[in-house]
Amino acid sequence: MTQDELKAAVGQAAVAYVQAGSVIGVGTGSTVNCFIDALAAARVPLAGAVSSSEASTARLRQHGIEVLEPERVERLGVYVDGADEIDGRGCMIKGGGAALTREKIVADLADQFVCIADQSKRVEVLGAFPLPVEVIGMAAAQVARRFAAIGGQATLRAGVRTDNGHPILDVRGLRIADPLALETEINQWPGVVTVGIFARHRAQVCLLGTPQGVQTIRY
Numbered sequence: 001m002t003q004d005e006l007k008a009a010v011g012q013a014a015v016a017y018v019q020a021g022s023v024i025g026v027g028t029g030s031t032v033n034c035f036i037d038a039l040a041a042a043r044v045p046l047a048g049a050v051s052s053s054e055a056s057t058a059r060l061r062q063h064g065i066e067v068l069e070p071e072r073v074e075r076l077g078v079y080v081d082g083a084d085e086i087d088g089r090g091c092m093i094k095g096g097g098a099a100l101t102r103e104k105i106v107a108d109l110a111d112q113f114v115c116i117a118d119q120s121k122r123v124e125v126l127g128a129f130p131l132p133v134e135v136i137g138m139a140a141a142q143v144a145r146r147f148a149a150i151g152g153q154a155t156l157r158a159g160v161r162t163d164n165g166h167p168i169l170d171v172r173g174l175r176i177a178d179p180l181a182l183e184t185e186i187n188q189w190p191g192v193v194t195v196g197i198f199a200r201h202r203a204q205v206c207l208l209g210t211p212q213g214v215q216t217i218r219y
């Protein structure tokens, strides 16, 4: 099976986690696009969706799914999103698509994070994928120096601004054995808007696409 077929399979599988009549949280990326398309094809009646990016908002609306502002929603039953890496505890690296800040905000509203990923995303230790960090522009060099001090090489993602208008640093060379501790530490650095470690907002369920079928992993 191709990676695209695995993404389509997990996108389809995630539809089972959507309750008719509910408001759901929707992530960003190519795997989430498969989920949005599968959701629309299944014609699950929804009260609406809270979206994590302009791109997902546009796709949801194309399918006639109402997009609600987060301030209109107190809690979400489920948030469905992809990941760049996911470890054995459900901790993730996210932000390859530059939507990490809004993804963390929407994930924070949800009772359950359902991660949809093809098997290439499953890792033992996070960090082979460059860690995305959204920063305030004037702090980029300062934050990069802090990463250098802990062994990371940070580079600005060329030509990219997030939906919030900020640049992204991609940090290579980190071996993230304790995601919760590193997320907590980086969250304290002035100028960091969001670090792409999702340990505080880790997945409760991962639907992992493999050639043998979709594996459901609960954490």
Ligand code: 5RP
Residues within 6 Å of the ligand: 027, 028, 029, 030, 031, 032, 081, 082, 083, 084, 093, 094, 095, 096, 097, 098, 099, 100, 103
């Ligand atoms: C966007 C993300 C995505 O979930 C992550 O990059 C995975 O994307 P894809 O499903 O295209 O592989 O964090 O900011």
